[in-house]
Amino acid sequence: MIIQTRNLTRDFDSLRAVDNLSLNIPEGEIYGFLGPNGSGKSTTIRMICGLLTPTSGEVEALGYTIPREAEKLKARLGYMTQKFSLYQELTVEENLQFLAAIQGVPRREQKARITELCGQFHLEKRRSQLAGTMSGGQKQRLALAAAIVHKPDLLILDEPTSAVDPESRREFWEYLFELAGKGMSILVSTHYMDEAERCHRLAIIRKGSLSAEGEPLKLMENLGARVLLAEGRAEEMIHWRRQLSADPLIPGCTQIGNRLRIMVASEVEEPEAWLTRSFPFLGDLERTRANLEDVFVRATHSEHMEEEQ
Ligand SMILES: Nc1ncnc2c1ncn2[C@@H]1O[C@H](COP(=O)(O)OP(=O)(O)O)[C@@H](O)[C@H]1O
Numbered sequence: 001m002i003i004q005t006r007n008l009t010r011d012f013d014s015l016r017a018v019d020n021l022s023l024n025i026p027e028g029e030i031y032g033f034l035g036p037n038g039s040g041k042s043t044t045i046r047m048i049c050g051l052l053t054p055t056s057g058e059v060e061a062l063g064y065t066i067p068r069e070a071e072k073l074k075a076r077l078g079y080m081t082q083k084f085s086l087y088q089e090l091t092v093e094e095n096l097q098f099l100a101a102i103q104g105v106p107r108r109e110q111k112a113r114i115t116e117l118c119g120q121f122h123l124e125k126r127r128s129q130l131a132g133t134m135s136g137g138q139k140q141r142l143a144l145a146a147a148i149v150h151k152p153d154l155l156i157l158d159e160p161t162s163a164v165d166p167e168s169r170r171e172f173w174e175y176l177f178e179l180a181g182k183g184m185s186i187l188v189s190t191h192y193m194d195e196a197e198r199c200h201r202l203a204i205i206r207k208g209s210l211s212a213e214g215e216p217l218k219l220m221e222n223l224g225a226r227v228l229l230a231e232g233r234a235e236e237m238i239h240w241r242r243q244l245s246a247d248p249l250i251p252g253c254t255q256i257g258n259r260l261r262i263m264v265a266s267e268v269e270e271p272e273a274w275l276t277r278s279f280p281f282l283g284d285l286e287r288t289r290a291n292l293e294d295v296f297v298r299a300t301h302s303e304h305m306e307e308e309q
């Protein structure tokens with residue numbers, strides 16, 4: 001395990017931002033934190049990095065006890081947040097030089113390392129361009145290069161793609177896979193389902209606690225519900241969705257185009273027959289495979305139910 005947390009908890013006054021989070025994050029993989037805004041992803045990450053002290057619980061990262069040994073971790077950790085921490089007035093090369101110096105890359109190695117990074121991240125032609133004049137996707141690439149200038153063993157990314165377009169996001173993930181392929185362990189937080197689906201493993205976080213954990217494919221297989229599609233007209237669909245969502249045996253119901261995506265709990269033995277009986281207005285039903293969004297909705301729903309009880 002590259003990171004382990006045990007009953008990690010953090011309060012901000014009366015608000016419990018992270019609630020008893022126990023995670024085992026394996027080495028050499030891309031591990032995802034999936035959760036909506038305010039679910040505690042950044043707070044958790046900051047505690048893992050040693051930037052924030054837990055209210056209670058324990059963190060171990062790369063074998064170091066955090067926050068006590070945070071200084072030792074720092075030398076082997078790359079960290080990138082959603083805000084680009086680049087110097088807009090410096091060129092690509094100057095930004096990398098500056099970071100290399102801060103991170104303690106030996107002076108005689110700096111030039112070769114910067115050339116290597118510019119090649120790896122396709123920034124050769126932009127070496128003397130001011131960072132501030134680059135596109136969002138290019139800045140993000142530079143920020144990633146800067147985060148790994150000292151060849152860290154562990155790379156932690158906090159919503160690194162939230163400010164860029166889908167094309168740049170895809171490209172960014174190709175770089176991440178390349179780094180993981182070379183043995184770097186990566187922890188990345190996101191609120192995008194498609195990104196979470198690319199991770200080797202992921203934790204779904206909801207209001208500071210763990211809702212589900214595992215490989216995306218396994219999570220989808222073990223959903224504990226069947227997913228069916230029903231077609232309808234736009235006007236009627238809204239009413240249908242309301243009625244269906246009120247049923248406790250339907251943990252999720254969302255409209256996608258002109259179809260309703262209905263999740264039926266596994267207690268129901270024959271979902272088609274049950275749906276037709278309970279909601280006679282529904283027309284033909286078609287089964288479909290679960291996706292990660294279903295897993296997410298399901299994880300969220302069971303928590304709702306617990307709260308109501
Ligand atoms: N320094 C802080 N002081 C007070 N509340 C905070 C602080 N940092 C985060 N929070 C609160 O903790 C909760 C979790 O925030 P955060 O970890 O940033 O979530 P996420 O990164 O998943 O969007 C939110 O309700 C947020 O407002």
Ligand SMILES: [Mg+2]
Nearest residue numbers: 041042158159
């Ligand atoms: Mg955040």
